[in-house]
Amino acid sequence: MASPQVEKGFIRIANELWNEILRRNFSKRQLNLILFLWRLSYGTGQKDCKIEKFNQLELAGMYKQDVKKELEHLRECAVLNWDEKTMVFSINKNYKMWQITPNKNWDSEKFDSLIHLNLSRKKVSETPTGRKQEVSKTLTYKSGRVSKLLTMRLVKYLPAPNGKSIVPRSSSSLKTVLKTLKIKDIKREEEDTHAHKENPFVIYEQNFGILKPILRDSLIAWCEDLGDDIVIAGMKLAAQKGGYSFSYMEAIWKEWANQKLETLDQVRAYELEKRNRKNNKVTPINQRIKPKKESSYLLDKYREV
Known part of the structure; x- marks a missing residue:
């Protein structure tokens, strides 16, 4: 008779992640892959896992030709982190980045x-007395007796x-x-x-075009370093300045990262200070507009008066 016990091992996953898995419209094969990777990573006390060959993923209940296709799809949807060189896999815990549509029945x-x-x-469980007798049905608290x-x-x-x-x-x-x-x-x-x-990936694709896989990895890294709100603020600032390239946005994010800005309030204060410095900049003497000299004719007329 099977008798599974947590003492023999268990997978520790936050309820918030389970809720999101239920809320999203994953296919059966995608769910099998996620649970399979969780068992090999969190189930072994690690954040990621290593799977050397694709045919080993057939254990998750799919054919070899479907494995790579599903892996690439989950990676493009920011659900899966996958290093093809080392064949190390992990599930992205930042579910706000996932681009999987919600379940319509949720x-x-x-x-x-x-x-x-x-x-x-x-309810309060029945507490054993520690003797060979039957379990006591009365609740005891120190020396006194507590009502049922x-x-x-x-x-x-x-x-x-x-x-x-x-x-x-x-x-x-x-x-x-x-x-x-x-x-x-x-x-x-x-x-x-x-x-x-306010999903940074959705905002990027709606305003700047399709996000290529290489740029997607960079955007994920920036979101982890600065946070979604600051990354989105950088996109908006780039659009206001007419810079629609990814490198232009990265220059903004690098500047904020070097200044160690961690909140939107700090970012706004920093940009406001920059604008004020620019507006209050003193014009060099050699560039100032000199007043025009009045003609000698007008000066003579003025003296006559």
Whole structure:
């Protein structure tokens, strides 16, 4: 009889990543590849994995001729990091870069309600006494005896979707806590929606043209170094100045990186200071416009008057 236990090994993956996998419209072969790579990377305690030959990926349930095609597609969609020389693979955890369309049947509100429903089902488990006798059905706390009825006073911390604990203040606060979690989830969903609209890859292709694979790798690196918001700000600044080449944008990003700008506020303040310095620049003496000398005729007329 099978008896899987976490003590024998498990894959540690954030719930946020699982939610995004469910939300996106991956094909069966793509899902098999992602799970296969996760098992070989996170399942072995590493961030990436090495697969020497393509035919070894047939274990994921596809033919050899389909493996490379799916790998290239996942890499172009910024889901997969793949070094062809070393044959090292990893899944890009920054799912905001993924260019996989969402599942049309996905409903974040319904999914969150299911999460909250199952979180509320958690009960205090029956604790064994440590003897050979049957498990005690009464809850004990130090030397005293606790009622079998569960109250909010026994629940010291409530689990939240983001992994942080929430401390209820009164026995009637469970509904308040769940409602608070709901509001936070809605706000987070709105922020995620805004982030999806501000996808640097989408903005680039909508305004500057098709992004080639080599440039895509460079853009991913810049997003990891500076962040999506600052990268997008560099694109907008380049467009305002009439520079539509990728090298022009990189010059802007390099300048900001050298100045160690880490937030949009710092970027705006830096660019504003640059403009002010340019506008207040003193014109050299030899370039200043000299006043025209009046003719001697006009001077004579003035003296006569």
